[in-house]
Amino acid sequence: MTEFEMKLKAAGTAVARGKLSRRDFIQLALASGVTLAAAQTMFAKAARAEPKKGGLFKFGSGHGSTTDTLDPATWANGFNFQFGKSVMGAPLAQIDQKGGLVPHVAESFEPADGAKKWIIKLRKGITFHNGKSLTADDVVATINYHIGPDSKSPVKDFMNSITSIKADGPETVVVELNSPNADFPYLTTDYHLPIYPSADGKIEWEKGIGAGPYILKSYEPGVKLTAERNPNYFKDTWFDAIEMLTIADVAARTNAYLSGEVHFIDRADLKTIDMLKNAPDTEIYNQSGPTPYTAPMLCDTAPFNDVNVRLAIKHAINRQDLVDKILFGYGKPGNDNLIGQSMKYATNPEPIHSYDPDKAKSYLKKAGLENLKVDLSAPPSAAFPGALDAAQLMQSHAQAAGIEINVVREPDDGYWSNVWLKKPWSMCYWGSRPTIDMMFTTSLAADAAWNDTRWKNPRFNELLVQARGETDEAKRQAMYAEMQQLLHDDGGQLVLMFYNFVGALNTAIGHGEFNSDQDSDGGYMVERWWMA
Structure with a gap:
C-alpha cells in the first residue's frame, strides 16, 4: 500500500466517524491523483460506512390496512410485520x-x-x-x-x-x-x-408497549405510524425517530420516493424501475429470497376438491410469462413447492409443472370435464404488486386449455380479512420462515389457521410431526423431500413465482449486509440502518 493509499484509507475512517469534512477529504483525494467524480463517490461510501445516531427515517410501505390492529395475534401483512421484528417489539x-x-x-x-x-x-x-x-x-x-x-x-x-x-x-x-x-x-x-x-x-398489548428499539407515538391503521428511539434499548440503534407510511398505490409510493417524502420504499413498480434506477442518490434494493407469490385453491371446495382440476390449472399457467411480464425478470418461476431453493432441505420436485395446455386438457378429462369456468379473486396490489395484472395474464394463458378464468377485482383495503382464506381461489404472497418446519406448519398443517388451501393430506401431516423431531440429517432430508413432492403432486398451492424484494433506498441511509429471508432487511431495517 502506497503512502497516499494509506492516507486515503485513514481519511475514509475519519469521514466515517464524522471527523473529516467532505471538502477536506476531496482535497486530499484530488492531491493523490483521484478524479473529482471518484473522490465524491469515495466520500459517499466512507460517510455511510460507520453507524451514527440521529435523524428521522421515513419508510413508504406498500402494505397496511385500515383493519389492522396492535394485537400481535392479528398481524398479517408487511406493515405490521415490522412491529414485532424491530419497531416496538x-x-x-x-x-x-x-x-x-x-x-x-x-x-x-x-x-x-x-x-x-x-x-x-x-x-x-x-x-x-x-x-x-x-x-x-x-x-x-x-x-x-x-x-x-x-x-x-x-x-x-x-x-x-x-x-x-x-x-x-x-x-x-x-x-x-x-x-x-x-x-x-x-x-x-x-x-x-x-x-x-x-x-x-x-x-398488555393495547398501547403498543414493548421492549424494542422504538417507542410508539402514534398509529393510524392503514395510514401512518410514528415512533421515537428508545433510550433504554439494550442494543445500539441509530435513528432518532421513524415514520412508516402506508402508500398502497405503487405510483403514489414511487412519487413519494422521487419527491423526497420518504427515504425507502418497498414493492417498487417494476414496470418503471428504470425511473428509480436513474433517480439521483438512489440505490436499488434488490434481494432474492425464498419468498413466493401464490394463487391458493381451496381443496375442500368444488371444483378444486378434485386433484385433476388442480393439476389442470397448474399446467394451464405460463409462469415464465408471469416472471417476464409481472416481475420483469426480478424472480423465477414456481413449481408448486412453497419452499425456496435457498432453504435447507429444499428440493425441486419432478415433473416440472410447465405450461402445457394439452396436458391441462387431459387432466380436465380425468375430472370428467371438457372445459371449466372458475372465479379468481385478485386485488390490484394487496396480495402483491401487479396481482390483478397477473390474474389477467393467467386468464389468457388458461384459454388454450379450455379453462375460463373470471377475474374478480377485489379491493386492496381489507383483502386479508375479507377475501384471503375465504374465497375459493385467490391471489396471495408468503413471506419466508427460517425453517422448513415453520413454513409447512404455518401454511399447510391440516388445522393451521393460515392453511389457505385447506389441504389435509394424511401422509404429509404424519411426516410433518416425524421430521420435526428427527435428528438424523439424512432421514430428515428424505422426509422433507417426500413432503415437497406430495405438495407438488396433490396440493392446492399454485406457486406462481419466487420474487425478489425490490425497492428504492436513498443513499442518505447507511446499512450493512442485508437479510434476504424477508423484505426490509428481514424486518430489521429500523434497528440496523442509520443516517449517513
Whole structure:
C-alpha cells in the first residue's frame, strides 16, 4: 500500500466517524491523483460506512390496512410485520444475514431430554418502554397469549407442541414439548412474538408497549405510524425517530420516493424501475429470497376438491410469462413447492409443472370435464404488486386449455380479512420462515389457521410431526423431500413465482449486509440502518 493509499484509507475512517469534512477529504483525494467524480463517490461510501445516531427515517410501505390492529395475534401483512421484528417489539431471538439464529431478549437456549425440553435464559436488565423490567413471567404470558385455547394467532399452529411453559425465577423460562423439536429456538423469531409486559398472567398489548428499539407515538391503521428511539434499548440503534407510511398505490409510493417524502420504499413498480434506477442518490434494493407469490385453491371446495382440476390449472399457467411480464425478470418461476431453493432441505420436485395446455386438457378429462369456468379473486396490489395484472395474464394463458378464468377485482383495503382464506381461489404472497418446519406448519398443517388451501393430506401431516423431531440429517432430508413432492403432486398451492424484494433506498441511509429471508432487511431495517 502506497503512502497516499494509506492516507486515503485513514481519511475514509475519519469521514466515517464524522471527523473529516467532505471538502477536506476531496482535497486530499484530488492531491493523490483521484478524479473529482471518484473522490465524491469515495466520500459517499466512507460517510455511510460507520453507524451514527440521529435523524428521522421515513419508510413508504406498500402494505397496511385500515383493519389492522396492535394485537400481535392479528398481524398479517408487511406493515405490521415490522412491529414485532424491530419497531416496538423485541422477540427472544432474531435471524442474522446468513439465516442463522441470534439470541436477542434471550441470552441462550439450552435443549434437554432430547430436545423435548428447552431452557431459555434471558438477558439481564431489559426494560419495557414503560420502565417495567422484562422477566420470565412476561415471556410465559406472551407465548400463552398465542397458544391459548381461544387464540386465533398463527403462532398457535407451530407452537401447539408446547405442553408446559413456566418461569423458573425472573430470568429463566422452561418449555416442555410433547415431542422433540430441534428447531424450537427458531420459532421464537416469528414477528408475532415480541415480548409484552404482563399483569396477572395477561399481556398488555393495547398501547403498543414493548421492549424494542422504538417507542410508539402514534398509529393510524392503514395510514401512518410514528415512533421515537428508545433510550433504554439494550442494543445500539441509530435513528432518532421513524415514520412508516402506508402508500398502497405503487405510483403514489414511487412519487413519494422521487419527491423526497420518504427515504425507502418497498414493492417498487417494476414496470418503471428504470425511473428509480436513474433517480439521483438512489440505490436499488434488490434481494432474492425464498419468498413466493401464490394463487391458493381451496381443496375442500368444488371444483378444486378434485386433484385433476388442480393439476389442470397448474399446467394451464405460463409462469415464465408471469416472471417476464409481472416481475420483469426480478424472480423465477414456481413449481408448486412453497419452499425456496435457498432453504435447507429444499428440493425441486419432478415433473416440472410447465405450461402445457394439452396436458391441462387431459387432466380436465380425468375430472370428467371438457372445459371449466372458475372465479379468481385478485386485488390490484394487496396480495402483491401487479396481482390483478397477473390474474389477467393467467386468464389468457388458461384459454388454450379450455379453462375460463373470471377475474374478480377485489379491493386492496381489507383483502386479508375479507377475501384471503375465504374465497375459493385467490391471489396471495408468503413471506419466508427460517425453517422448513415453520413454513409447512404455518401454511399447510391440516388445522393451521393460515392453511389457505385447506389441504389435509394424511401422509404429509404424519411426516410433518416425524421430521420435526428427527435428528438424523439424512432421514430428515428424505422426509422433507417426500413432503415437497406430495405438495407438488396433490396440493392446492399454485406457486406462481419466487420474487425478489425490490425497492428504492436513498443513499442518505447507511446499512450493512442485508437479510434476504424477508423484505426490509428481514424486518430489521429500523434497528440496523442509520443516517449517513
